[in-house]
Amino acid sequence: MKTYALAALIGAVSVTSALADEDADLVVNGDLEIAVRAPAPDHVNLPEVLSGWLFRSDETQALQTDDFDNPGMIFVDDARETWASVEGAAGESCQSCHNDPESMAGVRPVYPKWNEEAGEVRTLAMQVNDCRETRMQAEPWGYTSGKMANMEALLASVSRGLPVNVAIDGPVADTWAMGEEIYYTRYGQLELSCANCHEDNYGNNIRADHLSQGQTNGFPTYRLKNAKLNTVQDRFKGCVRDTRAETFSPGSAEFVALELYVASRGNGLGVEGPSVRN
Amino acid sequence: MAENVTPRVRVPSSATAGEEITIKTLISHVMESGQRKDSDGNVIPRSIINRFVVDFNGENVIDVALAPAISTNPFFEFRATVPESGTFNFTWYDDDGSVYEDAKEVTVA
Secondary structure, eight states: HHHHHHHHHHHHHHHHGGGGOTTOOOOEETTTTEEOOEOOOTTTOSEEEEEOOSSSOHHHHHHHTTTTTTTHHHHHHHHHHHHHOBBBTBBOHHHHHOOGGGGGGGGGGOOEEEETTTEEOOOHHHHHIIIIIIIIIOOOOOTTTTHHHHHHHHHHHHHTSSSOOOOOGGHHHHHHHHHHHHHSSSSSSTHHHHOHHHSSTTTTTTEEEEEEOOOOOOSSSETTTTEEEEEEEHHHHHHHTTTTEEEEESSSSHHHHHHHHHHHHHTSSOOOOEEEOO | OOOSSSEEOOOOOOOOOEEEEEEEEEEEEOBBSSSBBOTTBBOOOOBEEEEEEEEEEEEEEEEOOOOTSSSSSSEEEEEEEOOSEEEEEEEEEESSEEEEEEEEEEEEE
16 A cells, blocks of 8 residues: 555656756847856755756746746836935935946845955845945845845846856855755754755655755746745745744844855856746 | 836837737736735725727727736737837726826838
């Protein structure tokens, strides 16, 4: 009886690869090629690193190949307006210091990274809020708020196609090791670690969902299920919750470490944000 | 009432006579259904775009009635044949009486 059930399970798993076109290449607007496959970095226990885009249905993949069809681009436009608008007591906007958003090309691929002055690992969201508080003297945004997600999408969009390249050694080594520890720790009543799904079982189905490698090169991500941009730490929270655990908070030291570690697993993949997922 | 409403339209700038062209439109809008409640339990009033009209040189191309179940930021894609050079006029009608407009010219070689 047990053998029979196991055979049925294996049968169910093997048909799932028909769900998505895993051989497709991602070209946006007909000319911007984005690497959705890359050789695995030395520290990653995978044969090859693959973008989550490869694991989505043909229709969802297509939405990302044209900026007019990509619903995430609305939020990028929204952030462009925010970029140029003055806020806070210092009378500054993002533009006052950084000029056009395009000047930020190359920033998204290297975050999270070490900030020497502050002596800490900073995510893009932390850096944006530091700018708002210190330079603009404005209210910080919520870590996973709509405004923050939109700004992250703008910063990602001007770096699209550039390879993710976060540093894992030097001053960030301790944080990175903490992230790795969290990645391989089983959490919750279901006793699942990140690796159980995203390293051991990517390509298989978890109920109706096609498991990806859990790469973060596409964040922030427009999800068809909630029709808005979702930040990477929101997604972490959702994943940990699904293991039926008490989650860490977005912005916590644990999630910052995890964001760094997971980003480093995708070193070499092209930045896609805002990507489209289900 | 509705904030951050921006229409976006994509029409090829040129076509051959009688060619079927693909037109895409997107308008950012909350499309509040009127079914939801806020954190205090009060109904959030309905605020949607209820009608979308496209004309070509004064002739109607499509006329769409939109209902509350339509998602935020409604996207329309349709095809139209262009017999001659002219202008596509796009009009969205909001529940609050606002009218949003856009226009695109097509040149037929």
